[in-house]
Amino acid sequence: MSGDRRDPPLLGVIVNPIAGMGGSVGLKGTDGAVEEAVARGAVPRAQDRAVRCLSVLARASSQIDVLSAGGAMGADAVRETGLEPVDEIDVYSLSTSEDTGRVAQQMVNAGVDLLLFVGGDGTATDVFRAVGTRVPVIGIPAGVKMQSAVFAQSPEAGGLAAVRFLTSGRRHWTLRDVLDLDERCLRESRLVPRLIGQMLVPAAPALLQNPKARSPLRAHSLARLGAAIADQVNPDRVVAVGPGSTAGSLLDHWKLPHTLLGFDLVRDRRLLVADAGASELARYASEMELVVAPIGGQGFVFGRGNQQLTSKVLGSLDPDRLQIVAEPERLEELLGQPLLIDIDDASVAASFTGYRRILTGPDTWRVFPVRTTVPTEGVLT
Amino acid sequence: MTIRHHFHAASWQEPLITELGSPGQRGVIVPGFDGPSAAPLAAGTRRETPPLLPEMGQPQVLKHFMRLSQMSLGHNVAIDLTAATTTPKYAPVINEALVRSPKIADLHPDQPLESVQGLLELMWELGECLKALTGMAEVAVLGQGGAHGIYANMLIMRAYHDSRGDARRDEVICPVESHPANAAAAHAAGFSVIEIPLGPDGYLDIEALQAAVSDRTAGFVMNNPVDSGLYNVNVDQLAHIVHSVGGLCAYDQANANATLGLARARDAGFDLCQLNLHKTLGAPMNLFGPAASAIAVTSELAAFLPTPWVSRCGDAFELVFDRPQTVGQLRPYAGNVTAMVKSLAWIRALGEDGLRDVARTAVLNNNYVNAGMVQLRGIGQAFPENTQHRLDLVRYSLEELAEATGIGAESVNNRLPDYGLPAAWMSHHPVTSNEPLTLEPTESFSKEELDEVIEVFAQIVDEAYTSPDTIASAPHRSMVSQIDATRLEGGFPVAATARALRDALAREAS
Numbered sequence: 073m074s075g076d077r078r079d080p081p082l083l084g085v086i087v088n089p090i091a092g093m094g095g096s097v098g099l100k101g102t103d104g105a106v107e108e109a110v111a112r113g114a115v116p117r118a119q120d121r122a123v124r125c126l127s128v129l130a131r132a133s134s135q136i137d138v139l140s141a142g143g144a145m146g147a148d149a150v151r152e153t154g155l156e157p158v159d160e161i162d163v164y165s166l167s168t169s170e171d172t173g174r175v176a177q178q179m180v181n182a183g184v185d186l187l188l189f190v191g192g193d194g195t196a197t198d199v200f201r202a203v204g205t206r207v208p209v210i211g212i213p214a215g216v217k218m219q220s221a222v223f224a225q226s227p228e229a230g231g232l233a234a235v236r237f238l239t240s241g242r243r244h245w246t247l248r249d250v251l252d253l254d255e256r257c258l259r260e261s262r263l264v265p266r267l268i269g270q271m272l273v274p275a276a277p278a279l280l281q282n283p284k285a286r287s288p289l290r291a292h293s294l295a296r297l298g299a300a301i302a303d304q305v306n307p308d309r310v311v312a313v314g315p316g317s318t319a320g321s322l323l324d325h326w327k328l329p330h331t332l333l334g335f336d337l338v339r340d341r342r343l344l345v346a347d348a349g350a351s352e353l354a355r356y357a358s359e360m361e362l363v364v365a366p367i368g369g370q371g372f373v374f375g376r377g378n379q380q381l382t383s384k385v386l387g388s389l390d391p392d393r394l395q396i397v398a399e400p401e402r403l404e405e406l407l408g409q410p411l412l413i414d415i416d417d418a419s420v421a422a423s424f425t426g427y428r429r430i431l432t433g434p435d436t437w438r439v440f441p442v443r444t445t446v447p448t449e450g451v452l453t
Numbered sequence: 454m455t456i457r458h459h460f461h462a463a464s465w466q467e468p469l470i471t472e473l474g475s476p477g478q479r480g481v482i483v484p485g486f487d488g489p490s491a492a493p494l495a496a497g498t499r500r501e502t503p504p505l506l507p508e509m510g511q512p513q514v515l516k517h518f519m520r521l522s523q524m525s526l527g528h529n530v531a532i533d534l535t536a537a538t539t540t541p542k543y544a545p546v547i548n549e550a551l552v553r554s555p556k557i558a559d560l561h562p563d564q565p566l567e568s569v570q571g572l573l574e575l576m577w578e579l580g581e582c583l584k585a586l587t588g589m590a591e592v593a594v595l596g597q598g599g600a601h602g603i604y605a606n607m608l609i610m611r612a613y614h615d616s617r618g619d620a621r622r623d624e625v626i627c628p629v630e631s632h633p634a635n636a637a638a639a640h641a642a643g644f645s646v647i648e649i650p651l652g653p654d655g656y657l658d659i660e661a662l663q664a665a666v667s668d669r670t671a672g673f674v675m676n677n678p679v680d681s682g683l684y685n686v687n688v689d690q691l692a693h694i695v696h697s698v699g700g701l702c703a704y705d706q707a708n709a710n711a712t713l714g715l716a717r718a719r720d721a722g723f724d725l726c727q728l729n730l731h732k733t734l735g736a737p738m739n740l741f742g743p744a745a746s747a748i749a750v751t752s753e754l755a756a757f758l759p760t761p762w763v764s765r766c767g768d769a770f771e772l773v774f775d776r777p778q779t780v781g782q783l784r785p786y787a788g789n790v791t792a793m794v795k796s797l798a799w800i801r802a803l804g805e806d807g808l809r810d811v812a813r814t815a816v817l818n819n820n821y822v823n824a825g826m827v828q829l830r831g832i833g834q835a836f837p838e839n840t841q842h843r844l845d846l847v848r849y850s851l852e853e854l855a856e857a858t859g860i861g862a863e864s865v866n867n868r869l870p871d872y873g874l875p876a877a878w879m880s881h882h883p884v885t886s887n888e889p890l891t892l893e894p895t896e897s898f899s900k901e902e903l904d905e906v907i908e909v910f911a912q913i914v915d916e917a918y919t920s921p922d923t924i925a926s927a928p929h930r931s932m933v934s935q936i937d938a939t940r941l942e943g944g945f946p947v948a949a950t951a952r953a954l955r956d957a958l959a960r961e962a963s
Contacts, residue, residue, distance in 0.1 A: 128859070128921070131922055132922055133922070224859075225855055225856050225859075226855075226856050226857065228857075228859040228921065229855065229856070229858075229859035229861075230859075231859065232859035232860075232921060232922070233859075235922070235925065236925060240935075400648075400882075400883045401883060401884070403650065403883075404884060404885055407653070408650070408651065408652055408653040426664070427660065427661055427664030427665070429647070434640075435640060435645040435646060436636065436640075436646045437646070437648065438629070438647075438648045438649075438650060439647060439648070439649055439650070439661045439662075439664055439665040441658075441660075441661070
């Protein structure tokens with residue numbers, strides 16, 4: 073991503089042609105349910121969204137070369153805008169996960185400066201697994217569920233972000249979360265987002281979803297938060313540090329490794345157990361301090377992304393020894409909604425609810441409501 | 454007035470002054486001096502190499518700064534109601550003549566008080582005006598600026614609780630939308646900061662405030678109206694909640710333009726407050742300076758005021774230093790006198806009714822612009838569910854525009870200078886609404902100017918829907934190209950001084 077720049081810049085385009093089809097017919101996603109969606113009369117929408125996005129590129133004054141996946145996975149949409157791909161990558165079947173991943177990988181090998189994909193969280197996950205952080209990406213929202221922070225606000229916004237990024241003198245990008253919901257759970261009206269990993273996206277804050285989540289100094293603010301957490305926890309106790317980079321900032325501060333998607337147990341600033349499971353957490357629960365951050369966009373404290381915290385673990389934990397930590401922007405994103413707890417044991421859940429003090433920086437707390445969820449039908453719609 | 458379609462900023466391509474001049478050039482040759490000289494500095498204090506100051510002749514220095522002024526969309530050339538939250542108002546130029554008079558300019562801060570009775574009377578009279586405007590019992594006009602005034606409020610809170618043997622109170626409560634200097638001042642005074650979130654109506658969550666107060670609460674500090682333009686009508690209830698646990702309430706009145714002469718801090722139940730002479734009260738804000746703020750308190754807190762403040766004793770005026778419980782001196786001498794002169798001149802020129810007209814006109818102007826702005830496609834207000842009239846400013850939200858066109862607040866701001874308007878203030882931190890943009894049309898703008906601003910926004914909104922890439926690549930007629938707000942993230946050197954920049958660039962090059 074450094075060194076000599078290709079001129080004109082090269083943009084990779086992948087369209088997941090079936091993205092979003094489930095949504096229109098009441099399926100909460102299309103992963104593994106294409107036949108069902110088609111049978112219910114679903115209409116493809118990804119192509120339309122792709123064309124809207126690529127039209128911005130077609131109108132741009134600067135030359136941008138496009139490398140696209142073949143046919144309905146990209147080239148059709150590119151041509152509809154009057155652009156001509158410099159090359160196409162053959163696809164064998166229409167957008168299986170394997171196809172998306174393989175094409176994305178080939179695009180990276182071909183030296184694309186930016187990868188634009190049209191789809192939802194499932195597509196984002198496939199792209200992430202194939203390319204990780206080897207190339208910046210922009211997601212064009214066309215799916216049913218788009219929890220990940222890699223999506224543009226609209227197809228046009230994504231197109232503009234791409235043009236800006238590819239033609240600007242200095243290219244800047246930032247790490248954003250890729251999240252996915254388990255669609256089988258979703259169809260049963262349960263929200264179970266998982267943190268899949270992080271991808272690079274252009275730092276074009278106004279154009280990406282959740283513009284408030286931006287901070288040009290996020291690394292710095294996380295370092296401050298890590299130091300602030302360290303001031304609050306008692307290092308003589310076992311400290312359990314939850315998933316995500318926010319809670320993990322404590323371990324960064326202590327220069328310890330952190331399991332991005334799991335719990336680490338620390339005592340006396342030494343790693344006791346890495347990636348602890350429910351049984352290890354249960355063993356220390358009655359004496360430990362717990363540091364967690366809300367995961368994903370909905371503000372879940374327990375019950376999403378940290379299922380290791382079973383009712384049994386939390387039942388033994390002194391509620392005063394729970395320190396919820398959050399970057400202030402994460403709380404703003406909730407736009408007045410409370411933080412949420414969803415665990416099986418209602419009385420255990422209740423012991424953590426009410427207005428709690430969320431640590432947001434050095435000696436700074438936000439008094440914030442924490443409530444339990446009552447699962448309701450159609451919560452996502 | 455129509456839009457300035459052919460505006461073009463002067464673009465002098467002027468380098469930084471540190472890159473100008475050459476060794477040996479001089480602006481002034483200082484004549485030699487053969488009188489007594491001071492003892493040389495100690496070896497450890499003396500710098501080993503001279504500072505890398507630019508060396509230039511007078512005409513080159515003059516041209517440099519004239520070029521910079523031409524390249525600025527400054528207060529005296531631009532319709533700067535976009536510089537919202539700074540109370541961008543006209544500070545009468547005639548008042549500059551007053552402070553340049555030898556009667557002020559030639560005074561020495563150490564001269565005997567008998568010889569400056571007139572100035573002390575002026576300072577006393579200003580204090581009386583500020584007491585009348587706030588409803589407070591005593592005032593000290595000693596802050597160097599707004600944050601300094603709020604810091605003094607925090608010190609007074611601490612001194613008050615300490616005087617009662619109540620040293621456990623170590624927390625100050627702030628609404629999240631309160632000015633960042635409030636939380637910073639509380640931290641600087643050694644308090645922890647407890648922030649209260651906003652509800653969907655843009656008001657602070659009263660239940661959260663109730664949950665936050667305790668016997669550790671030293672006090673509470675808030676602005677009203679806040680930067681959304683919303684005036685919290687429950688302000689007395691908030692004060693009651695804080696008082697019920699023994700805390701003090703401080704009102705940050707840095708911007709009191711909407712309530713001048715109409716609502717007073719004391720009547721809202723507050724114990725102490727701070728006012729900016731250089732924003733609300735007619736002393737210049739926008740780089741003319743100097744700034745000054747007043748710290749006003751109830752009689753119960755008067756003993757803790759910083760010193761010295763002016764008191765009247767019969768026909769004579771004196772400076773009060775002798776206060777055993779004072780939080781101390783905030784700065785040398787008796788305050789920024791020139792700001793006080795300008796402020797009193799402004800207050801006296803307007804009179805009591807005139808001050809109320811300032812507030813009413815500012816609110817009217819703001820609501821006029823508001824009505825024009827929300828007619829524009831894709832532009833709404835922050836906290837739309839709150840239908841209360843905004844007072845002196847409005848936090849707009851360009852979320853709908855951004856979603857429909859890809860053009861959000863940052864892009865609109867890149868386009869404004871093409872029409873001769875300074876980029877608009879977006880939001881203080883934390884950002885509590887999407888794609889925020891704030892305008893503050895104070896009493897100083899004519900209807901023609903307000904119309905021009907609305908027209909420019911209408912033009913840019915139209916461009917967003919019809920030719921968004923024009924905006925995406927803007928500004929086109931300004932003296933700088935796009936400023937990349939995310940530069941720091943890309944590792945661009947962060948430098949607050951010329952030396953730091955030089956070092957950072959050298960590191961980058963190597």
